[in-house]
Amino acid sequence: MTELALVLLGGLNFGAIYALAALGIVLIHKATKTVNFAHGAFVLIGALGAYIVQVQLSWSAWLAYLLVPPAVGALAALIELVLLRPLRRADAFSVVIATVFLGIALSEGVRLIYNAELLTVPSPFQGAPFLIGPVILTREVLWTVAGSLLIGIGTTLAFRRARVARGMRAMAANHRGAQLCGYSVDRTYALAWFLGGALAGVAGVFAAPAKGISPDLPIAVIAAAFVAAVVGGFDSLKGAVAGGLLLGVVETLAAAYGDSALKNAISFMLLFVVMLYRPEGLFPEVKTRHV
Amino acid sequence: MKLYRLIQVVLLLSLLGAGSASAQQGVTEDTILIGALGPLTGGTAFIGAPGRDGMQLAVDALNEQGGINGRKLELRFEAALTPAESVAAAKKLVEQDKVFVLVLASGSTGAAAAADYVRSVGVPTYNIFGATPVIREPFADNVFHGAITDPRTSAAALIERLTRDGDPERIGLLAGSYAFPQANLSVIRPMLEERGFDVTVETFDQNAKDFTAQLVSFLRADVDAVLVLGSFAEAGFAIKQAGQVGLGGVHWVVDGSAVNNAIVPIIGNADGILGYYNAPFYPGQDAEPMERYLALWRAAYGEPPQGRPNIYDLTGYGSVYVLAHAIDKADDDLTWENLIASWERVEGALPSDFGGYDVVFPESFSATDHQGNDHLGTAVIQDGVWTVLP
Structure with a gap:
């Protein structure tokens, strides 16, 4: 039982990072119908921001949580303005290709500037772990899991209730209808990319101590985040969070009680099963229509 | 006859020329x-x-x-x-x-x-x-x-490091699934088994960051020492997560690729971890x-x-x-x-x-x-x- 609890905690720790990354992808897709393959690169830039704040500037880790997400959000909004806005009338394929190569360009840019195998960031917590019976719960794992859950819940609530997100909700419900009602596409898209980028940034700050910063981080994150988003339901914010946590747990359980080589394979098996038998995802957004 | 000799000389010279150019x-x-x-x-x-x-x-x-x-x-x-x-x-x-x-x-x-x-x-x-x-x-x-x-030389060095500060009975081998760690694993595993150690082997993919499953397996096997065959990043995150699953009091040895100072910020207090180095000084070591x-x-x-x-x-x-x-x-x-x-x-x-x-x-x-x-x-x-x- 203790062993199972340890395995579950390990899975939740990495699942929480998947969840945060998936949340940003879903938010941007929900509001703009753009599948952002550059999202992994935004996570990398967020992690790099944590490195700059904590290691290069020797500032507090908490400042990284405060400063990095809006900075990455601003970068994402700028990219939307400069690169993706001109492509808005292009077909979906062109936009997808643009985000794929944008992600590669950003990752390679980081590689060129920081020519190192891995940059490491110390954990924000150095204190003794909590002991729940024989189960060890480190402060870092607790913070990662609880923090990402809080951000997930906060984002979901903000999307549902906040005035500022009304345009995104309208676009998500009916893109053309929202425009006819007077919602500005430019403003809504910029806001969606800012929030999606900020979520990627915060995912990067959480990921930095647990995964380190290397140019392969975007691939590792984007693959898991897409699986999490599809498993949860691609238009469901709460589904993204649940999908991420579920994926982390399933991967770790498969490796612990099956074979360590199963870890990556199981996520894609899960993806295919969901796509075949429940394509709307495990936790789809309930759509109510008032007639 | 003269023409024949001339052709022979030209051929010989061209062959010599070609040979010399390629060598x-x-x-x-x-x-x-x-x-x-x-x-x-x-x-x-x-x-x-x-x-x-x-x-x-x-x-x-x-x-x-x-x-x-x-x-x-x-x-x-x-x-x-x-x-x-x-x-x-x-x-x-x-x-x-x-x-x-x-x-x-x-x-x-x-x-x-x-x-x-x-x-x-x-x-x-x-x-x-x-x-x-x-x-x-x-x-x-x-x-x-x-x-x-060659792997045989490095394997002998790693076994020496494993037994340097004690006499472990159960050893965990945590090896990457790619060429370099696998080459080392294929040599070191039989050497350890020949010497009577109880060996538990776990593998991981290149650039892995989550070692929960492998560490839980070592916990189950109650290992005294763990040898990591992989890069410093892989070794660093494995050692860091060992504390998260309660794998304490274990003697850690890492191979040459993991001997890199960047492992220290990952782990925190990393003193005492042993490895080998293919050079006489570590960069930054006090040597002229x-x-x-x-x-x-x-x-x-x-x-x-x-x-x-x-x-x-x-x-x-x-x-x-x-x-x-x-x-x-x-x-x-x-x-x-x-x-x-x-x-x-x-x-x-x-x-x-x-x-x-x-x-x-x-x-x-x-x-x-x-x-x-x-x-x-x-x-x-x-x-x-x-x-x-x-």
Whole structure:
């Protein structure tokens, strides 16, 4: 039982990072119908921001949580303005290709500037772990899991209730209808990319101590985040969070009680099963229509 | 009859000319072209990029002194990550660029991929990073190996480190599923089992960051010591997560690729972790040759990023000086055959013989032994810094 609890905690720790990354992808897709393959690169830039704040500037880790997400959000909004806005009338394929190569360009840019195998960031917590019976719960794992859950819940609530997100909700419900009602596409898209980028940034700050910063981080994150988003339901914010946590747990359980080589394979098996038998995802957004 | 003799002479001369041209490719009156290949991107970029930088440092230093026997060295480096890219890069360097010597600065994956090709064409080849037996066996006259030792030597060193501070009964082997760790695992596992240790083996994918499952398995097996065969990042995250699953009081030993200061910020308090190092000093260690080398590195590349220079910087640097010894011994007769014969006479080659800094172990070769170095320093983390014990 203790062993199972340890395995579950390990899975939740990495699942929480998947969840945060998936949340940003879903938010941007929900509001703009753009599948952002550059999202992994935004996570990398967020992690790099944590490195700059904590290691290069020797500032507090908490400042990284405060400063990095809006900075990455601003970068994402700028990219939307400069690169993706001109492509808005292009077909979906062109936009997808643009985000794929944008992600590669950003990752390679980081590689060129920081020519190192891995940059490491110390954990924000150095204190003794909590002991729940024989189960060890480190402060870092607790913070990662609880923090990402809080951000997930906060984002979901903000999307549902906040005035500022009304345009995104309208676009998500009916893109053309929202425009006819007077919602500005430019403003809504910029806001969606800012929030999606900020979520990627915060995912990067959480990921930095647990995964380190290397140019392969975007691939590792984007693959898991897409699986999490599809498993949860691609238009469901709460589904993204649940999908991420579920994926982390399933991967770790498969490796612990099956074979360590199963870890990556199981996520894609899960993806295919969901796509075949429940394509709307495990936790789809309930759509109510008032007639 | 005269015409027949004339044709014979012309044919003989053209054959001699062709033979001479092909044997001395890459050599002109004032330059010697050295080709090298290795990964500059991807998961093993920490091998190729430092290897290239280290080699270029030595090439520039030697050229500043006038080169070798009046000829300047020119380094042409081809990026190659995958096995297919490594073979293509080797072919391009030898057949298109016509290099005189080929350096495999690519780790085990690239070295194994290029092994058959370099054996078949006979180009003098210096495998400076590949531990894999595929490049070492069968023995080839034209293939030499540098500072990175064969898996049997490193396995013996790792077993010594495992048993140095105690007598563990149950040992966990945590090995990457890629070429270098697997080459080591295939040698070290039977050696440990022969010596009566209870061995539990767990594997992980390259660049893995989550080791929960493997560590839980070690917890189940109640291991006393864990040996990590992989990079410093993999070892670092595994050791960090050991605390999260309650795998405490375990003696950790890591292989040469993991001996990198960047492991310390991952783990935090990392003192006491043991490993081996293929050079006499760790970068930053208080030793005059290393201080001078670091000053040279900084002058060329600026302030080093986290984890640089690493063992591959040092080895790349030292390897060019070994090549300089072999080329110097070949004197003006720069054919492949003569270079190989001269290389086999190199003894105790050190950078200081050509004005460089001795940050590598001396290398010696013979006609039957093409492994330049068999020394492995004992590395330990002391006060948060890797130190190679004297």
